[in-house]
Amino acid sequence: MRTEVTPEPVTIACCQLRLRIGDLDGNRAAAAAAVAAASAAGAGIVVLPELTPSGYVFADAAEARSLAEPADGPTAAEWTALAAAHGVVIVGGFAEIGDDGLLYNSAMLADAGGVRAVYRKAHLWDAEADVFTPGAEPPPVVETRYGRVSMVICYDAEFPEWVRLPALAGADLLTVPTNWPFEPFPPGERPLMTVNIQAAAYANRMFVAAACRCGTERGVGWTGGSVIAGPDGYPLAGPASVAGPSGDAEPELLLASCDLGRARDKASGPRNDAHADRRPDLYDRYLHSAPAGAAG
């Protein structure tokens, strides 16, 4: 049985950061400054981008390995110390070297007590497959004083089945450390990656907080567009500065005051419930009886 803890209200922060590939010290310092700024602004939960200490666009697997660290390495020590110093919960991505010697694109949740959970990205994007081993464990759901917090990483969030898992397991807040590569999009539109975060929140009536990067790294521009979406799918903060023809996205600190307990009411209408109205018997039956391409 889950111990029911009434969540305290909390300010969530998403830190859209400018980082540099390979600059472990500089990137950790940027993250520390962002956590301090978020805390000074009242944040209790701080979300950092994917692969914060290392950067993302590795030249090859050897470079990635040289920038990776164990889940109890220096980043864990620093983020635990920052969490203790500022009284916050920190979620952020890092390049993990596992006990098995393999590399994972991971995220950790740290509070003053230490690293509470590590998650390994299960859906790898592009050249990540040359470097990282995909995770095979579901997103963890961690009980905090503010509510139950989970995490997935970037491309993971584009698979609604994967987002459903922590939601059904009781997550009030899904955090999404991300590095969204920039792709052109129509004028007046919001990047679809941001839109997708809104839809993930709406489908599960939970809070979703995605923290992206900005700037350009070895020719890859980052979209920006970080967002904190409420259980109704509308942004509580953001979308943050977005890249476009006129230039890069800019660093930004998004803040949203939330009562994560609101995510425990899955009512989608007076008589409807976003989770209870699912028809898992039908999903199972027809998904397995209708392989791709089999319909008439």
Place this chain on the structure above:
Amino acid sequence: MRTEVTPEPVTIACCQLRLRIGDLDGNRAAAAAAVAAASAAGAGIVVLPELTPSGYVFADAAEARSLAEPADGPTAAEWTALAAAHGVVIVGGFAEIGDDGLLYNSAMLADAGGVRAVYRKAHLWDAEADVFTPGAEPPPVVETRYGRVSMVICYDAEFPEWVRLPALAGADLLTVPTNWPFEPFPPGERPLMTVNIQAAAYANRMFVAAACRCGTERGVGWTGGSVIAGPDGYPLAGPASVAGPSGDAEPELLLASCDLGRARDKASGPRNDAHADRRPDLYDRYLHSAPAGAAG
């Protein structure tokens, strides 16, 4: 084995209509006029709202029954005749009375050859549960000269698992007859129901066309916000006129020229594929091993 037919380019039309509860003749006439207008504008596929002939806000089950018809009833005859006269494919919603005497919130796909498929809404909204029996069959996928067309109805589209079924079964275009009840939303935002359609398209790299209503019926306002989204999730047409504090949505004819065959390329990046990158083994394993509320 599926017979592979190279889809012809097509203009999709979404007809955002003003209808009246109980006015079968008037509503069928409005639908006929909309199909004619869409055809005159070059449409090959025409999408009409949910429950087009009957209207939506029934006083009770008896009224709904009085407005329902079999799947081979007068609406089937009229839409088949319209499809033949205009050379179009028509998808629209109607109140179905089944062979079992039960009522279903259904949609049909009709072309010049007749009714090609009927689909019964599987996720019922609010008072629909007092009137309709939920469907238990997956969305059908119908081969047309323009590509493979499927349909779900309104609230169905808020369940990504359900949308996944026709997508994995090869649908190039998902049509969504809908009556979205108006709920207030933040200034500057797009209604989340429209956003959700975009995300459904993006998650499956397919075309999605949702046709809503406008006006007010027995105190329920309709959102409008009909949209035709491309495989990248961005609107090809719409969102149509949306209701708001300043008044009702207005009737609108959305038109988008499409090559539905584009939906057969599920590439989400140079080395990624929105369907092949799914991890169904993990979804299955953890969905069934982690019932709602069981996580720590």
